[in-house]
Amino acid sequence: MKTIRIGAGQGFYGDSLLPALDVARYGQVQYISFDTLAELTLAILQKGRAKDPNAGYAKDVVPAMKALLPLAREKGFRLVTNAGGINPSGATRAVARVAQELGLSGLRIATVTGDDILSRLDELTAAGADLHDKDTGASLSTVRDRLLFANVYLGAEPIARGLAQGADVVITGRTTDTGQFLGPLQYEFGWGPDDHDQMAAGILLGHLMECSGQVSGGNFSGDWWNVPDLERIGFPIAEVSEDGTFILTKAEGTGGRVSVETVKQQLLYEIHDPGTYITPDVIADFSRVRLEQVGPDRVRVSGARGRQAPPTLKALMGYSDGWMGEGYVSFCWPDAYAKAQRAEAIIRRRLEMWGVRPQEVLAEYIGVNQLHGGLSPAADPELSEVRLRVAVRTGTRDEAEKVAREFPPLLLSGPPTASAIGGTPAPRELLGLWSCLIPRELVEPGVKVVVEAVEEVAR
Amino acid sequence: MKVQLRYLALARSGDKADAADISLFAPDQKTYEFLAQAVTAERVAEHFRPLASGPVERYLVPDLQALKFVVHGALNGGASRSLRSDNLGKAVGSALLRLEVEVDNPGQVTLVPTLDGHLPPGWPGATAGGARL
Numbered sequence: 290m291k292t293i294r295i296g297a298g299q300g301f302y303g304d305s306l307l308p309a310l311d312v313a314r315y316g317q318v319q320y321i322s323f324d325t326l327a328e329l330t331l332a333i334l335q336k337g338r339a340k341d342p343n344a345g346y347a348k349d350v351v352p353a354m355k356a357l358l359p360l361a362r363e364k365g366f367r368l369v370t371n372a373g374g375i376n377p378s379g380a381t382r383a384v385a386r387v388a389q390e391l392g393l394s395g396l397r398i399a400t401v402t403g404d405d406i407l408s409r410l411d412e413l414t415a416a417g418a419d420l421h422d423k424d425t426g427a428s429l430s431t432v433r434d435r436l437l438f439a440n441v442y443l444g445a446e447p448i449a450r451g452l453a454q455g456a457d458v459v460i461t462g463r464t465t466d467t468g469q470f471l472g473p474l475q476y477e478f479g480w481g482p483d484d485h486d487q488m489a490a491g492i493l494l495g496h497l498m499e500c501s502g503q504v505s506g507g508n509f510s511g512d513w514w515n516v517p518d519l520e521r522i523g524f525p526i527a528e529v530s531e532d533g534t535f536i537l538t539k540a541e542g543t544g545g546r547v548s549v550e551t552v553k554q555q556l557l558y559e560i561h562d563p564g565t566y567i568t569p570d571v572i573a574d575f576s577r578v579r580l581e582q583v584g585p586d587r588v589r590v591s592g593a594r595g596r597q598a599p600p601t602l603k604a605l606m607g608y609s610d611g612w613m614g615e616g617y618v619s620f621c622w623p624d625a626y627a628k629a630q631r632a633e634a635i636i637r638r639r640l641e642m643w644g645v646r647p648q649e650v651l652a653e654y655i656g657v658n659q660l661h662g663g664l665s666p667a668a669d670p671e672l673s674e675v676r677l678r679v680a681v682r683t684g685t686r687d688e689a690e691k692v693a694r695e696f697p698p699l700l701l702s703g704p705p706t707a708s709a710i711g712g713t714p715a716p717r718e719l720l721g722l723w724s725c726l727i728p729r730e731l732v733e734p735g736v737k738v739v740v741e742a743v744e745e746v747a748r
Numbered sequence: 749m750k751v752q753l754r755y756l757a758l759a760r761s762g763d764k765a766d767a768a769d770i771s772l773f774a775p776d777q778k779t780y781e782f783l784a785q786a787v788t789a790e791r792v793a794e795h796f797r798p799l800a801s802g803p804v805e806r807y808l809v810p811d812l813q814a815l816k817f818v819v820h821g822a823l824n825g826g827a828s829r830s831l832r833s834d835n836l837g838k839a840v841g842s843a844l845l846r847l848e849v850e851v852d853n854p855g856q857v858t859l860v861p862t863l864d865g866h867l868p869p870g871w872p873g874a875t876a877g878g879a880r881l
Binding site for chain 2: 328556561580610655681682722724
């Protein structure tokens with residue numbers, strides 16, 4: 290029976306390239322898939338595109354391709370990535386340049402577009418799409434003039450189409466995380482939209498692999514201290530059978546761990562209802578999945594079930610929603626916490642004196658309650674040291690900028706032992722996210738898959 | 749006796765818009781059944797009141813001996829507009845492990861491993877502070 294080996298190359302924009310190289314060299318894979326887009330990532334990429342119209346894609350696709358394309362040619366694997374972000378064509382141009390520099394003539398790159406609906410919102414409304422926020426019911430008109438990006442989540446189908454057209458590399462915008470992995474399987478096994486259980490199995494595989502090391506021993510909340518060699522963690526590799534069952538493993542010689550426990554933790558990660566995981570490709574039910582340890586670092590996964598894909602696609606939009614200014618300062622024993630609290634009061638008062646009208650002020654004490662906030666136990670009175678962070682939400686950039694500026698003066702004019710200001714962070718624009726459901730037939734006819742050989746791509 | 753969930757379950761959490769998505773994993777079937785009784789959506793909502801404004805949904809996954817909680821309004825508006833350091837909700841799962849549940853009989857549950865072999869304070873074989881006797 291035909292089996293396909295597929296590996297994970299990246300779990301987010303900024304992930305390490307080293308494990309991807311292990312997958313490429315030692316994984317004996319036919320595909321390496323990269324998921325670079327979290328909800329937050331489009332917001333980050335939008336900020337890049339605002340400064341430079343050629344940007345807007347995940348820039349680490351360039352060093353990744355530089356390292357992997359020669360190996361891909363040597364070993365014959367293909368690469369799939371949604372690093373295109375909000376500018377897939379820009380990403381393709383950048384990757385084509387890399388290929389040209391490497392002398393990899395004839396490399397075929399598929400570019401998938403059609404997920405970007407920012408310029409089509411009026412047309413979509415006229416065609417009957419309901420753009421109210423699906424969670425709050427609010428009208429898009431409340432944020433319309435502040436919209437920065439609007440993308441529909443596309444599924445695996447355009448990726449499979451690019452591969453069928455002979456692409457060595459598929460670059461997309463906002464295709465789903467899971468689609469990066471389902472796409473190659475759908476192409477290889479010829480699964481169609483009505484093969485619900487196989488499609489669900491591919492979604493399950495994609496979901497398990499899309500966060501790279503998080504399924505193979507990373508962020509593992511069990512006996513993490515026994516997980517070996519995380520510095521050389523093996524990103525997941527799956528051996529997939531035509532019926533959709535697969536064995537999850539990692540390359541020989543790598544660190545980390547693939548066990549029923551590590552796989553289980555990723556299986557339920559960020560999916561809300563495990564019985565109803567909605568994707569553009571299928572609605573998957575993960576609640577009856579079976580995991581069996583069949584060897585060292587080998588887990589057999591089966592039992593995903595699928596139902597008909599939904600008639601709508603999810604759109605995610607981002608809008609400008611104010612600014613955040615923040616600053617940091619540390620204090621040490623004795624009375625570290627009391628000193629830091631006094632500094633917080635000074636910062637708040639100074640902002641008032643500047644006429645800053647914050648919409649919200651958040652003080653976090655690093656070492657006491659930075660991560661658990663109000664659920665943290667009271668500070669130890671003998672605390673050796675503590676770091677204060679104050680974050681302020683403002684309507685304007687100018688107001689946000691005042692926050693960081695008031696921290697360095699604490700060194701000379703604040704409570705004793707103020708130290709380690711660590712610079713004045715630039716104000717950050719905050720983005721609100723908006724989601725709605727759009728009938729597929731209003732989006733899918735506009736999805737384009739263009740495959741070009743590298744020589745044909747203009748430099 | 750009161751036992752923190754850190755001794756009874758593993759946790760992982762993440763984000764989806766302004767909701768924290770938390771999974772809780774029992775070490776075996778009897779502990780799963782215990783947790784399914786003890787850790788209700790209402791208790792979790794109450795526990796997270798200092799951090800989260802919204803309601804909590806719970807999903808039971810008996811095949812995986814796991815419980816899932818979606819805690820709405822937990823991320824100060826969502827990752828890209830949150831002022832919080834933990835804007836992605838990565839730490840929210842461990843915050844749930846602070847929840848205390850009442851264990852009548854140590855035989856009801858199995859403990860998960862701890863780094864230094866620490867036991868719940870007052871557990872058979874433990875000192876008052878939780879170290880092994």
